[in-house]
Amino acid sequence: MTTIVVAALTMTYLNLVHQLPVEDWLSSPIKDVPDLDRIVFLYALLPRLVISLICGAALATSGAALQQVMRNPLAEPTTLGASAGAQLALMGVALWYPGLLAFGLDTVALAGAALASLAVAFFAFDRHFSPRRLILSGLIITLYAGTLITLMSIFHSDDLGGIFIWSTGTLNQNDWNGVRSLLPRLAICWFALLMIARPLSVTHLGDEAARSLGVPIGIIRLLALIPAVALGAFVTSAVGVIGFVGLAAPALARALGARRFQNHLLVAPIIGAMLLWCTDQGVQILSRFGWIIPTGTATVLLGAPILVWLLVSSRTGFVSAPWAAEQRAGFPRSILLAMLTAVCLSAIGAMIVAKADQGWLLESPLTIGPIFDLRWPRVVGAGTTGAMLAIAGVLIQRLTANPIASPEILGISSAATLGAMVVLLLVPDPSRFEILVAASITATLAFGLIILLTLRGGGTPDRLLMLGLAIGTWASAGSVFLLASGNSRTSQALAWLSGSTYRTSSIDAMVALGALVLSGILLAKATHWLRILPLGDAVSVELGLPMHRVRISLVALTAVLTGVATLVVGPLSFAGLLAPHLARQFGLARAGHQIIGAAFIGAIILIISDWLGRNLLFPSQVPAGLLSSMVGGPYLIIMMYRGRRSLG
Structure with missing residues (x-):
């Protein structure tokens, strides 16, 4: 971290001197100094310097608190939907109620963030605000808002250029109002968290242990969530979406030796402030050479390698709560048979029911022939990719607990997307083969790098998660940077990013189906491993399970399933994330049953989503990836709200 501080100080000095000589920094206004230079120095550069420190500290504080509340090292300010809500509100107001922008971008964004956070709290509410309910509610709200954001981006990209720039995170200032607004808010929220740091630190022992010590777990979580979410919303409304700082700063604090939550509240804000300060100063230097990079994107590009290096060099880790050991249960034949029937019916319906110029049509076996060759690759491609992502989701969630x-x-997926973006945006009239080759190369390189670094760091699940997240976030930042370059083919790239079966050929569909069948054969062995893993490393080793080989094998299988699905239809986010949870809601708790059920659910979601995308706005088409969260999300929300099966 000393290197970061030295680099930040050096770049700050160069930026300030470039605008105003050192001898004039403290000079009186009557000296012969150009007024414009002094104004820029006092009301642009210095406020931007201070705002970078404040925002970095605020995001890090928010991330540290959310990770403690949710007992999850992947939690960050964007987890509970505040950033997505702010961006959605700005886009909606800019398109349909532009008069409201007179109140200021920050006011509209703050209102959107507040509404999204309230929605998460509403769906996740129970006596104890259980971490899993909070996480799933936040993910659903984020996915829904992200779906609407992407839809607006596709259909109104020309009208939302300013919002795109804001969403990448920019710290430009023209006065001290931002500092005066954010600094007291940061101080109040930080002290509020400090006041409950001691009881909050007990929550890592588990709910039962905390309650036995007299800690009102629900109240403490609520008191921690309010300032933590507020900090993220305040920063987003002021400077836009700046990701990764809230995730990386607490992780770096742990990697540097901070263990207790009280220490996190002291160390993480300092690291976050330094990280954003150094990044923003580098962005300013690059801008003088014509390289205009948003601060939010640059933060990822700088922070991800630092996090990877510390994770590899440090032997500390994160604590993951293991899954409960499985109870013996009979084969749920009726449930799985009903799911299989639903898959077949949805596939048949997607083939024979469609919208045309003259209205809805129900094709008969005699008339479907001419269009059969056009529809079946999309249906098979959607079903198989949904099933593969769902299986991959079960594997990664069970492997990492x-x-x-x-x-x-x-x-x-992010690495494959980056390779595809490079070809789509930089190569004139690229063929599908060129896109697939580029995506395959970058995905393979990312997988090899993750495996290599994970092995060097000890091969634990928490390191795998953080390394994968760091590399994936870095690749995503590269894709965002390419999309913000103003290329005329941005709409085509956005369509691919959204997950579309439009270009799925018969060969693609058969390759995806073959990969799914092969993975099913391999999973016959993997389910035995997954039944033992919840017992813990010590018991698993005693039972003869080669932990190192098992983890690498499961990661490799997950990577292959994800990579093939991404190459066929593009990046998708919903099926692999929530299909495993939906399967558990149906009572499929054992590993083998959950894998089969999740595969059926993932296939149903993607088939129906693709059918809706083809017909809802006919003759226009909406990518299946955008609609998938709207197909499966409502059911999970209803189940959580009714409390039919606890997620906590």
């Missing part, structure tokens, strides 16, 4: 984990967290 983390309900927030999804196939995308390994970084394979």
